[in-house]
Each structure stands twice: as C-alpha cells, then as structure tokens.
Amino acid sequence: MIKKTMTxxxxxxxxxxxxxxxxxxxxxxxxxxxxxxxxxPDLNPNDWHLIVVKIEIEYTAQIGYQHDVEITTEVSHxxxxxxxxxxxxxxxxxxxxxxKTVMVHxxxxxxxxxxxxxxxxxxxxxx
Amino acid sequence: MIKKTMTxxxxxxxxxxxxxxxxxxxxxxxxxxxxxxxxxPDLNPNDWHLIVVKIEIEYTAQIGYQHDVEITTEVSHxxxxxxxxxxxxxxxxxxxxxxKTVMVHxxxxxxxxxxxxxxxxxxxxxx
Amino acid sequence: MIKKTMTxxxxxxxxxxxxxxxxxxxxxxxxxxxxxxxxxPDLNPNDWHLIVVKIEIEYTAQIGYQHDVEITTEVSHxxxxxxxxxxxxxxxxxxxxxxKTVMVHxxxxxxxxxxxxxxxxxxxxxx
Amino acid sequence: MIKKTMTxxxxxxxxxxxxxxxxxxxxxxxxxxxxxxxxxPDLNPNDWHLIVVKIEIEYTAQIGYQHDVEITTEVSHxxxxxxxxxxxxxxxxxxxxxxKTVMVHxxxxxxxxxxxxxxxxxxxxxx
Numbered sequence: 149m150i151k152k153t154m155t156x157x158x159x160x161x162x163x164x165x166x167x168x169x170x171x172x173x174x175x176x177x178x179x180x181x182x183x184x185x186x187x188x189p190d191l192n193p194n195d196w197h198l199i200v201v202k203i204e205i206e207y208t209a210q211i212g213y214q215h216d217v218e219i220t221t222e223v224s225h226x227x228x229x230x231x232x233x234x235x236x237x238x239x240x241x242x243x244x245x246x247x248k249t250v251m252v253h254x255x256x257x258x259x260x261x262x263x264x265x266x267x268x269x270x271x272x273x274x275x
Numbered sequence: 276m277i278k279k280t281m282t283x284x285x286x287x288x289x290x291x292x293x294x295x296x297x298x299x300x301x302x303x304x305x306x307x308x309x310x311x312x313x314x315x316p317d318l319n320p321n322d323w324h325l326i327v328v329k330i331e332i333e334y335t336a337q338i339g340y341q342h343d344v345e346i347t348t349e350v351s352h353x354x355x356x357x358x359x360x361x362x363x364x365x366x367x368x369x370x371x372x373x374x375k376t377v378m379v380h381x382x383x384x385x386x387x388x389x390x391x392x393x394x395x396x397x398x399x400x401x402x
Numbered sequence: 403m404i405k406k407t408m409t410x411x412x413x414x415x416x417x418x419x420x421x422x423x424x425x426x427x428x429x430x431x432x433x434x435x436x437x438x439x440x441x442x443p444d445l446n447p448n449d450w451h452l453i454v455v456k457i458e459i460e461y462t463a464q465i466g467y468q469h470d471v472e473i474t475t476e477v478s479h480x481x482x483x484x485x486x487x488x489x490x491x492x493x494x495x496x497x498x499x500x501x502k503t504v505m506v507h508x509x510x511x512x513x514x515x516x517x518x519x520x521x522x523x524x525x526x527x528x529x
Numbered sequence: 530m531i532k533k534t535m536t537x538x539x540x541x542x543x544x545x546x547x548x549x550x551x552x553x554x555x556x557x558x559x560x561x562x563x564x565x566x567x568x569x570p571d572l573n574p575n576d577w578h579l580i581v582v583k584i585e586i587e588y589t590a591q592i593g594y595q596h597d598v599e600i601t602t603e604v605s606h607x608x609x610x611x612x613x614x615x616x617x618x619x620x621x622x623x624x625x626x627x628x629k630t631v632m633v634h635x636x637x638x639x640x641x642x643x644x645x646x647x648x649x650x651x652x653x654x655x656x
Contacts, residue, residue, distance in 0.1 A: 157559050158574075159424045161417035163320030163467060164383070165574055168413045169327040170300040177297055178538050191595045193290030193539075193546055200296040204331045213417060214572045256291070284432050285447075286549045290542035290594060292447055297540045305411050318468045320412075320419055340544060341445045417574030418637070423581040424558055427551040447544030454550045458585045510545070 149222040150275060152179045156213050167211040172245050173203055176235045179219040180249070183233065186271040187253070197262070199254040201230070205247035215240050223275040229253050229261040231272050276349040277402060279306045283340050294338040299372050300330055303362045306346040307376070310360065313398040314380070324389070326381040328357070332374035342367050350402040356380050356388040358399050403476040404529060406433045410467050421465040426499050427457055430489045433473040434503070437487065440525040441507070451516070453508040455484070459501035469494050477529040483507050483515040485526050530603040531656060533560045537594050548592040553626050554584055557616045560600040561630070564614065567652040568634070578643070580635040582611070586628035596621050604656040610634045610642040612653050 154175055162168035187197040211217065218238045225232040230252045237245040255262045264272070281302055289295040314324040338344065345365045352359040357379045364372040382389045391399070408429055416422040441451040465471065472492045479486040484506045491499040509516045518526070535556055543549035568578040592598065599619045606613040611633045618626040636643045645653070 155559070155562070157555065158416060158562075158565070159422045159555050159558055161574060162412060163415035163417070163419045164323055165417045169330070170297075170304055170413045173297040173300055174538065174540050177540055178536070181536070181539075184539070193542060193594055196291055199337075200334055202331075202333045203296070204329075206329045207327055210326075213574055282432070282435070284428065285435075285438070285543060286428050286431055286551045288447060288544035289539060290544070290546045292544045295540045301411065301413050304413055305409070308409070311412070320415060320467055340447055418577055423584070424551075424554040427554055431551055450545060453591075454588055456585075456587050457550070458583075460583050461581055464580075 149220055150179070150182050152219045152221070153216050154178065154219060155216050156211065158213060161213050165213075167213065169205075169207055172205055172207070172237060172247065175217070175219055175237065176203075176205075176221075176247055176249060179221045179235060180233060183221070183223070183251075183272070183275060186268055196256065197253055199252050200249060201252050202250040203247060204249075205245055207245050209239075209242050209244040211237065211239055211244045217244070221275065223272045224248070226264065226269050226272050229263050231264070233275075276347055277306070277309050279346045279348070280343050281305065281346060282343050283338065285340060288340050292340075294340065296332075296334055299332055299334070299338075299364060299374065302344070302346055302364065303330075303332075303348075303374055303376060306348045306362060307360060310348070310350070310378075310399070310402060313395055323383065324380055326379050327376060328379050329377040330374060331376075332372055334372050336366075336369050336371040338364065338366055338371045344371070348402065350399045351375070353391065353396050353399050356390050358391070403474055404433070404436050406473045406475070407470050408432065408473060409470050410465065412467060415467050419467075421467065423459075423461055426459055426461070426465075426491060426501065429471070429473055429491065430457075430459075430475075430501055430503060433475045433489060434487060437475070437477070437505075437526070437529060440522055450510065451507055453506050454503060455506050456504040457501060459499055461499050463493075463496050463498040465491065465493055465498045471498070475529065477526045478502070480518065480523050480526050483517050485518070487529075530601055531560070531563050533600045533602070534597050535559065535600060536597050537592065539594060542594050546594075548594065550586075550588055553586055553588070553592075553618060553628065556598070556600055556618065557584075557586075557602075557628055557630060560602045560616060561614060564602070564604070564632075564653070564656060567649055577637065578634055580633050581630060582633050583631040584628060585630075586626055588626050590620075590623050590625040592618065592620055592625045598625070602656065604653045605629070607645065607650050607653050610644050612645070614656075
C-alpha cells in the first residue's frame with residue numbers, strides 16, 4: 149500500500165465550502181503515479197500504456213480545505229490485461245472517500261488491450 | 276431525459292491527445308443543473324440541498340477535442356432521500372462514457388439527509 | 403469582436419461562493435476557439451501552431467454561479483509572428499474581468515516562432 | 530522568498546504534451562498559502578480577507594509532465610491595502626514562467642478594501 153499526503157487547493161473548494169466531489173478523481177490519478185511508473189518508468193507521455201475503463205467513488209464525509217489529506221493506494225486485483233486500484237482519502241483520520249479504478253494495459257498504436265507481462269503483474273501485486 | 280451539448284475545452288485534453296477521464300465527472304455535474312434547479316430554482320449556493328454520495332463511470336471510447344459531445348441525463352431511481360442519475364456522453368454518435376451518480380437531499384445545517392418531498396419526487400421522475 | 407455565452411460550473415466556484423479567479427484563463431481559452439480555427443480549421447491537436455507567451459487579467463467584479471457570463475474576444479494587435487487578444491467577462495451587464503493574451507504562431511517541430519502569413523493576419527484582423 | 534516543490538499532474542497536461550498554460554495560475558495560488566496564513570492562520574475559508582485583483586504571467590519555456598517544478602514566491606511591494614506577489618516556476622533549473630499577482634486585503638462583509646495592519650505589512654515584507 150502506498151500512502152501520499154496531499155494539500156487541498158483553494159481552487160479545489162466549491163461554494164459549499166468543501167472540496168468539490170469532482171476533485172477526488174484527480175487526486176486519485178495523482179496518487180497512482182507509482183503505478184504509472186511500472187509501465188513508463190520515466191513518465192514520458194509519448195510512451196504511455198494505460199487507459200482508465202472504470203471509476204467508482206463513494207463519498208463518506210465532506211473534505212475541508214484546512215487540512216492535508218492522506219491518499220492510500222493499493223492494487224486489489226490483477227487480471228490478464230486489466231487491474232483494479234483501490235484508493236481512499238483520509239482527512240484528520242476520517243475516511244472521506246473510497247474508490248476503485250479499473251485500468252487496462254493498452255496499446256495506443258494498435259488501439260487495443262495488451263496482456264500484462266509477468267514482471268508488470270509482479271510489480272502490481274506489490275502495490 | 277435531458278440532452279445537453281457541450282464543447283470540449285483544450286485545457287481538458289491531456290498528453291494522450293484526448294479528453295482526460297477526470298473531466299467527465301465535471302461534465303456530468305454541469306449537465307445536472309436542471310436537477311439542481313428542482314431543489315434550488317435560482318441556483319443560489321447558499322441555499323443548497325444536495326450532496327453527491329457516489330459516482331460510477333464506465334469509459335467506453337476515447338473522447339476527442341475536435342467535436343462537441345452530447346450529454347444525456349435521466350433519473351433512474353427515486354428513493355426516500357436519495358436518487359440516482361444516469362448519464363451518458365456521446366461524441367459523433369458513439370457512446371464514450373456512461374455513469375451513475377447517487378445524490379442525497381441533504382440538510383447542510385443539520386448535516387443529515389432529508390426526505391424528498393412529493394413535489395421533488397414528481398419533478399425528479401420527470402427528468 | 404466575437405461574443406460567446408458560457409454557463410459557470412458549480413465545480414468552478416470556490417469557498418468564497420464565487421467563481422475562482424483561476425477559472426477565467428480557462429474561459430478565455432475556450433472563447434479563443436475561433437482564433438484557433440484560423441490556424442487549425444479542424445482543431446486537430448496534432449496540427450497545432452499556437453503558443454501562449456503572456457496573459458494579463460484584471461478582476462473588476464466578483465463572478466457568481468447563478469448567471470451566465472458573456473465573453474467578448476477581439477484581436478487588438480497583429481505583429482510579425484505574434485498577436486494580442488483582448489477579452490472581457492461580463493455578467494448581468496457588469497464587466498467582471500478583462501484580459502490580454504499574447505499568442506505566437508509557433509512551429510512545434512522546429513520549436514521556434516514562425517511568421518504569420520498574410521492570410522492569417524487578414525483573418526486575425528477580422529476578429 | 531518561499532520555495533515549494535510541486536509535482537505536475539497528468540490531468541494538467543494538454544494535447545500538446547505539456548502542462549497547459551491555464552494550470553500555472555492554480556500552482557501560483559497553491560504556493561501562496563503561506564501568505565494566506567498571514568491573514569487567516571487556520572485557513573478557514575469563512576474567515577477570508579484577501580481578493581485577487583490582477584494576475585500577469587509570462588511563459589518562457591514549456592513545462593513537461595515528467596519532472597517536479599519549483600515555485601518561488603516573494604512579496605515585491607506592499608501598499609496601503611494591496612500588495613504584489615512575484616512568483617516563478619522552474620523545472621530542471623529552467624525558468625518556465627514568471628508572474629505577478631496583485632492582492633487586496635478585502636472586507637467581504639463590507640465588500641470593500643481594508644488597510645493592511647502594521648503586523649500584516651511586517652509579515653508580508655518577510656516573504
């Protein structure tokens with residue numbers, strides 16, 4: 149499991165005084181960088197091999213601006229070409245959101261999914 | 276069912292040349308404005324009564340920058356204090372994403388869910 | 403002069419209850435699409451020829467969520483390889499922001515500015 | 530002068546493969562948090578006393594996704610009710626953007642500027 153501390157931005161708040169719900173998918177994406185590096189160690193966008201096919205997020209508590217959040221990230225399932233990333237947002241010890249992202253190892257040239265290599269599976273299982 | 280045409284923004288693209296997946300929740304929020312108006316006719320944020328408790332989005336095709344998208348919005352379920360909004364993104368006739376958003380009629384003063392009135396249920400069922 | 407009506411998004415508000423100031427550069431970008439089309443008629447991002455070198459925005463009134471805004475866009479100066487776009491945001495008849503964007507006709511292959519053609523200058527002067 | 534390291538987000542890139550220019554004002558806002566704390570030590574948005582009246586940004590080099598950026602922030606001028614914040618973005622030692630933000634000490638109740646206290650001026654001059 150990877151833990152990442154992030155600081156909510158003022159421009160991520162909304163008129164209700166909290167972090168807007170549409171911000172959480174962006175935070176989750178940011179927290180998946182160690183997973184991106186399994187496929188593209190130098191993060192070169194021209195050498196990208198992942199695509200998001202599904203996201204699911206439950207919002208369990210409002211997120212404020214005043215305190216940092218902790219994002220936890222772990223891989224809960226590894227399939228043939230796809231895998232599932234489970235992520236949570238905690239603020240001051242309270243679980244505020246939890247989500248699942250289904251990602252696919254994708255060949256952008258051929259525009260189709262590609263099997264995960266044993267090495268990629270091994271690294272994914274370590275997250 | 277409500278249909279809304281939106282124009283993808285250049286700043287919504289990402290380095291893969293397509294609209295970033297984190298943009299779709301924002302588009303869906305924009306397309307839910309007619310639902311917001313059921314609860315707050317003048318859209319005054321100080322008189323807000325809704326909270327998002329869950330989102331779920333499947334990405335079925337990549338969304339490009341060059342063409343407008345059509346967002347469809349309909350209410351698929353109305354409960355006691357919550358309801359479900361089904362939304363789709365179409366571009367050039369292709370279904371690119373479909374999502375469900377669970378929203379709750381929420382009393383921000385009391386910080387707890389509130390029952391939907393018969394009038395609100397009626398209007399929701401018309402969407 | 404081009405006029406474009408836009409609807410503020412809930413996720414563009416901030417905790418002060420107004421549209422966050424960082425949103426205005428995004429709106430201005432969206433309103434420059436007719437200028438983008440002078441250089442890339444089909445808006446294909448792989449065939450892009452413009453780069454932003456400077457922005458300047460004065461915020462003269464707070465922008466609310468409840469009402470549409472009108473963005474005006476006009477080209478105030480055309481140079482050899484650069485040009486200046488003047489833009490304003492009006493809401494309910496009140497000038498809320500005015501900005502200047504300096505753009506350069508840019509050759510991304512060679513990574514250097516390119517002279518504007520007579521045709522491009524002509525079209526820019528018409529905006 | 531305050532220095533802050535930030536990690537560009539994938540959703541901040543655009544189809545040109547670089548960080549979109551509209552992202553820089555958001556980064557600058559994030560880097561101004563120590564200045565926000567002079568006016569609102571606990572960052573409570575309900576107790577906010579600042580408003581942005583002008584921004585100016587020059588883009589001097591393209592910003593990539595692959596490497597962290599360093600944001601420098603310093604106060605270059607302190608007036609009666611306003612002050613100027615100078616900020617730069619560096620990536621891999623290269624100056625990529627520099628900007629000025631004019632902020633005003635603002636009374637949101639009375640909806641008008643308020644004089645800076647001696648204490649606030651002192652703290653601003655230390656940034």
